Amino acid sequence: MTPDKRLPDPQFFATYLERTRWFGGKGRGFTVTDVLRLGQVPGSSEDGTRAVIYLVELTYTDVAADAADRTDLYQVPLSFYTDPESRLDHAFVGWWEDPDHGWVHAYDALHDREAMACWLRSFAQAAEEESGPADSPSPLVFHRLPGHELDLEAHSALFSGEQSNSSVAFGEDALMKVFRRVTPGINPDIQIHEVLTRAGSEHVAGLYGWLDTVDAASGSVMQLAMLQQFLRTASDGFELAKTSVRNLYAEGDLHADEVGGDFAAEAARLGMAVAEVHEALRRAFEVGTVDAGFVAGQMRERLVAAQAVVPELAQHAAALRTLFEQVSTLGDVTVQRIHGDLHLGQTLRTSRGWKIVDFEGEPAKPLAERMLPDSAWRDVAGMLRSFDYAPHVVERTAADTDSEGGAQRAYRANEWATRNREAFVDAYIGREPTPAEMLLLRAYEADKAVYEAVYEARNRPSWIPIPLAAIARLAGTP
Structure with a gap:
């Protein structure tokens, strides 16, 4: 990166990051080791609003000096004002002398409607041949897909909630996702949305455009944000599933x-x-094969690592290893681009059918790994695990207020899960599955449940019985 080195004190960013919801390094020791000024958002000066995007490099102190995950880059867009803006006190980052604008009060721009209007104008100005505004010296490049005229009068509204990214709605017209933690390279969420939008898929929110820049030192693209259709009236798939269980x-x-x-x-x-989404991805991206022994070997490695975190896995380990060994005899496994982190929470039910969102893959994985083809059965397994989670989450919630009837609720939770898992798989395959397909799906589901057990052990220990019960069922152990 060859940044503009007109930089504020890094401590301003360190202090602000620690109090945001989207910062993923909470609880870890870190220092801000660099601040990169990417540039001013084109169109910022039209109404006097000045919006600038910074990248903040963090170096963690709780890992080895040569560890691959020792550093992170976080995107922090700022809006500058000469005088304090009391309406933005909650998003205040700092006060410093900027070489271009003099003394400024800096605020997180995503909380600022005036600043967000700069992003929207820049998307509207971007030519369809994918270049930024012709008169803009900014290294920030706004790309557009044809077919949708943006509503430039729409006011922005920042979504709240625990998110690793930040989402801003522009009225009822468009939704912008800003990637807070960024990595050089193509973002799979943008890449897959572009492919599916151009293919006319009915199962994703249409992509309107995206924002990126280029690292001058490496020549690598760095994608910063995406603008897409806002599904205002859509309902979260996981919440709908839980409502169905409560009705039961x-x-x-x-x-x-x-x-x-x-x-x-x-x-x-x-x-x-x-x-249908998997079929569209097969047409758009390369399809290949990997040796089933390699797939099984990865599952075994994840199981070994998980046992160090979840000792309860020991009673199921032998049966799981046997299951994974059976997978190794299947020869070649077909792989393609997939969602990579599919569950009911990544789906939205609209009046026109189901939409699938967030094609970034598992956020904990490196970008290069998330871009690799994988078996479509991994996505199917993720959905099956989600159909298992929904009723058991409701079951556990009900038990908190009603200590009686636990056995009946557990029976009905399993009944709901079985019915909906079977309905999903039957519709997905559209025919009778082969024994090899069912074996592979069972193994992927067990592998996913092992991942869930680790997650719950670290984040929600009281929920760990949910994946452990699934592992016992899949492994055939008591």
Whole structure:
């Protein structure tokens, strides 16, 4: 990177990062080792608003000096004002002398409607041949896809919640996702959305454009944000599933297929949507094969690492190793581009059907690994685990307020999960699955449950029985 070195004190950024919701390094020791000024957002001067994007390099002190994950880059867009803006006190970053603008009060720009209007104008000005505004000296390049005229009068609204990125809605017209933690290279969320949008897929929010820059030293692109269709009236898939379970519990002794809130038809529609997205990705990206022994070996390695975190896995380890060994006999496994982190929380139900969101893959994985092809069965397994989680989360919540009827709730949770898992898989495959397919799916599901056990052990220990029960079922152990 060859940045503009007109920089404020790094401590301003360190202090601000530690109090944000999206910062992923909470609880870890770190220092801000560099601050890179990428440039001013084109169009910033049209109404006097000045918006500048910085990259903040962090170096963690809790890992070895040669560790691959020792540093992170975080994007911090700022808006500058000469005088304090009390409406933005909650987003205040610092006060310093800027070489271009003199003494400024700096605020996180995503909280500032005036600054966000600069982003929207820049997207609107971007030519369809994918260049930034012709008169802009900024290294920030706004790209547009044809087919949608942006509403430049729309006001911005920053979404709240625990997110690793930040999302800003522009009225009811568009949604911008700003990648807070950035990595040089193509972002899979942008790449896949572009491919599916150009292919006319009905199962994603249409991509309108994206923002990137180029690292002058390496020549690598760095993608900073994406603008897409705002699905304002959409409902979160996981929340819909939990509502269905609560309806089942409220219906006395009726079975899952007898209640008005039965979810199986939706599970089937979602299965068809995932199948269509996978088919579109097969047409757009290279399809290959990997040796099943390699797949099984990775599953075994993850199991060994997980046992160090979750001792309860020991009673299932032998059976899981046997399952993974069976996978190694399957020969070649077909791989392609997939979602990579698919579950009900990555789906939205709209009046026009299911939409799939967030194609970034597992955020903990390095970017290069998230771009690799994988088996489509990994996505299917992720959905099956989500269909298992929804009823058992509701079951556990109900137990907090009603100590009786636990056995009945557990029975009904398993019944709901089985019904919807089967509906999803039947619709996804559209035929009778082969024994090899079912073996591979079972192994991927077990592998995902092992991952969940580690996650719960570190984040929600009281939930660890959910993945452990699934592992016992998949491994055939008590």
